[in-house]
Amino acid sequence: MNTRARTKSAALLVFALLAVGSLWLLASCQRRNGGAEGAGKAPLQPVGGLQVGVANTPDPPHSGDNALIIIVRDAAGKAVRGAAVDAVVSMPAMGAMPYMESRGKVKEVKPGVYRAEYGLAMNGEWDVNVRVRPKGGAAVEAAYRLSTSTPGLAFAGGTPSAGRDKAVEGMPGMSGMSGMSGMPATGSSQEQAGPGAGMESAPGTITIDAARRQEIGIRTAPVQIRNLSATVRAVGRVAYDETRQAEVTLKFSGFVRDLRVDFTGRPVHAGEVLFTAYSPELWSAQKEYIEALWVAGDSSVVVPGPPETELALAARRRLELWDITPGEIQQIAREGKPREALPIVAPVGGVVTEKNIARGSAFTAGQVLYKIAPLDPAWVLASVYQVDLPLLRVGMAASLTNPYLDERSRHGRVSFISPALQAETRTGQVRVEVPNPRGDLKPGMFVNVELEVALGKRLAVPESAVLPTGERRVVFVDVGNGRLAPREVQLGARAGDYFEVLSGLKPGEVVVTSGNFLVAAESKLKSAAQKW
Known part of the structure; x- marks a missing residue:
C-alpha cells in the first residue's frame, strides 16, 4: 500500500x-x-514602394486599450527594419461631439513588425492613418477604417504605387474619383511641376472628371475681391432720453395748495403750472422785497419805475434763487403785497414719469416732487452680440421697424456704444437716437434694429463653399486637371452670402460651392492625414 x-x-x-x-x-x-500576435492577420497592401499590413489586437477592437500590429515589407518582400512609423486613430467631429484622436506609441517588436498601442474613447467607426518613413527612403501613408463591431481593418487608400493611380471603388455614385494621400507618384506631373506643385499633392486631394462633376451636382465659383457690406441685426428697447429728463424740486419748504398736474403720464409743456405752493419762508421773502421797494414819503403803493435800492436788489435776488420767475416777481412788485400761493411751473416739456405729491401735502426743500421726461427724441437701446460689436461706430446710420405695426422703417443714428458687456446675455448695449415727433415710439416698446456696415473691398469666398470642421474652416480648391484639394482658411466678417477671407486663398482661385459635403466625405475616406 x-x-x-x-x-x-x-x-x-x-x-x-x-x-x-x-x-x-x-x-x-x-x-x-515580442507582442506581434496579430501579425499573421494583416494582409499586405502596396503603398508607394512598400508593402504595408495592419491588424488590430484584440480583434475586433473595443473601447479602452488596443494595439495595432504594423507589418512593413519592401517591394521584394523583405522586412523593413528601423523605419519611422506613426499611427493616428481619429474620429471626425459630428454635431456637438468634438473631434477625437489617439496617437499610438510605436515600437519595433520584430524585424519589420511594429506595435502601436493606443486607446479608444468610445465604440464606433474610426479612421486609422499610418505613415512609414524607411531609412533613406520616401515616406508613404496608408488609411484604414476600423470598427468596434467588425473584425479586421478595411484598407481605404494610400500613397499610389509607382505609375498607378487607383480609381475609387465601393462608393455609390463616386466612380470617376481618385484619391491621393499626399505623396506624388513617380513620374507624375506633380513631380515635374517643381516647387509650385505642393498644393496639388495635399493630403485629401481627390480627382473628379468633368462628366462626373455634372452628374453629382458639383459647382464651383472663383474667389474675388468684392465690395462687402454686413448687416447687424438686433432687438432694441425704446427708452426716454436721459440727457433731457428733469426733476422738479424746491429750495424752500411749504404746502401744496392747488394741484394742476395730478397723475403720472400726463403730458406737459415747458412753463405749464404744475401746482401752487404756500410757504411761510416764501411769504417772508416777498414781504422783505416789498418793504425794500417802499419809497420814503410816498403812498403805500409801490410805484414801478424808480431804481431799486441795494436792499431791494438783494431781496429780489433771493426770490430768483428760489426759482420764482421774473414775471411773478414783477407782479408782486406791482400788487405791493405778498402772494399767498405762488405757481410752480414745469422746467421742460414731456410726460410726467413720477409724481410724489398730492393736494394739501407738505414738502421739504430738496424733495423730488415731479420727474418729467421728453418723448422726442427717443432712445432705442439695442443688445448686440459681442462678435458684431467691433463692426459698429458712433454716428453710423440705423433703421428701425416695429414688428407689430405695418409702417415704414424709421431712421436714427448710433450715439453711444457701451464699453462693457451685460453679464447675463454677453451682449453690448448700443444706443440709437431716433426722432419721435408724434410720440408713437413709447418707452418700453420693442423694435427691430438693423445697422448696415460697409466693409469696403475685401477678398471674399461664398458662404456655401465653407465647411466647418470643429475649430477649423475648410474649402475645396480646384487645382486643375480635375483635382480638388482641401485647404484650411481663416475667415473674417460675414457679409450676406459671403465671408471675408483673411488667409488661405488668393484672388482668382476656384472653390467648390455645391456638392462639397460629398467631396469632403470622399476626401476624408482617402486622406491619410490626421485632419483636413
Whole structure:
C-alpha cells in the first residue's frame, strides 16, 4: 500500500513539473514573439514602394486599450527594419461631439513588425492613418477604417504605387474619383511641376472628371475681391432720453395748495403750472422785497419805475434763487403785497414719469416732487452680440421697424456704444437716437434694429463653399486637371452670402460651392492625414 502511494505521488509530481515547463516555454515564446500576435492577420497592401499590413489586437477592437500590429515589407518582400512609423486613430467631429484622436506609441517588436498601442474613447467607426518613413527612403501613408463591431481593418487608400493611380471603388455614385494621400507618384506631373506643385499633392486631394462633376451636382465659383457690406441685426428697447429728463424740486419748504398736474403720464409743456405752493419762508421773502421797494414819503403803493435800492436788489435776488420767475416777481412788485400761493411751473416739456405729491401735502426743500421726461427724441437701446460689436461706430446710420405695426422703417443714428458687456446675455448695449415727433415710439416698446456696415473691398469666398470642421474652416480648391484639394482658411466678417477671407486663398482661385459635403466625405475616406 505504501509503495502504491509513493508511485502515485511521484506521477503527480512529474505531471506538475511538465505543466510548469510547458507554461514557461509558452511564456518564453510569447516574449520572443515580442507582442506581434496579430501579425499573421494583416494582409499586405502596396503603398508607394512598400508593402504595408495592419491588424488590430484584440480583434475586433473595443473601447479602452488596443494595439495595432504594423507589418512593413519592401517591394521584394523583405522586412523593413528601423523605419519611422506613426499611427493616428481619429474620429471626425459630428454635431456637438468634438473631434477625437489617439496617437499610438510605436515600437519595433520584430524585424519589420511594429506595435502601436493606443486607446479608444468610445465604440464606433474610426479612421486609422499610418505613415512609414524607411531609412533613406520616401515616406508613404496608408488609411484604414476600423470598427468596434467588425473584425479586421478595411484598407481605404494610400500613397499610389509607382505609375498607378487607383480609381475609387465601393462608393455609390463616386466612380470617376481618385484619391491621393499626399505623396506624388513617380513620374507624375506633380513631380515635374517643381516647387509650385505642393498644393496639388495635399493630403485629401481627390480627382473628379468633368462628366462626373455634372452628374453629382458639383459647382464651383472663383474667389474675388468684392465690395462687402454686413448687416447687424438686433432687438432694441425704446427708452426716454436721459440727457433731457428733469426733476422738479424746491429750495424752500411749504404746502401744496392747488394741484394742476395730478397723475403720472400726463403730458406737459415747458412753463405749464404744475401746482401752487404756500410757504411761510416764501411769504417772508416777498414781504422783505416789498418793504425794500417802499419809497420814503410816498403812498403805500409801490410805484414801478424808480431804481431799486441795494436792499431791494438783494431781496429780489433771493426770490430768483428760489426759482420764482421774473414775471411773478414783477407782479408782486406791482400788487405791493405778498402772494399767498405762488405757481410752480414745469422746467421742460414731456410726460410726467413720477409724481410724489398730492393736494394739501407738505414738502421739504430738496424733495423730488415731479420727474418729467421728453418723448422726442427717443432712445432705442439695442443688445448686440459681442462678435458684431467691433463692426459698429458712433454716428453710423440705423433703421428701425416695429414688428407689430405695418409702417415704414424709421431712421436714427448710433450715439453711444457701451464699453462693457451685460453679464447675463454677453451682449453690448448700443444706443440709437431716433426722432419721435408724434410720440408713437413709447418707452418700453420693442423694435427691430438693423445697422448696415460697409466693409469696403475685401477678398471674399461664398458662404456655401465653407465647411466647418470643429475649430477649423475648410474649402475645396480646384487645382486643375480635375483635382480638388482641401485647404484650411481663416475667415473674417460675414457679409450676406459671403465671408471675408483673411488667409488661405488668393484672388482668382476656384472653390467648390455645391456638392462639397460629398467631396469632403470622399476626401476624408482617402486622406491619410490626421485632419483636413
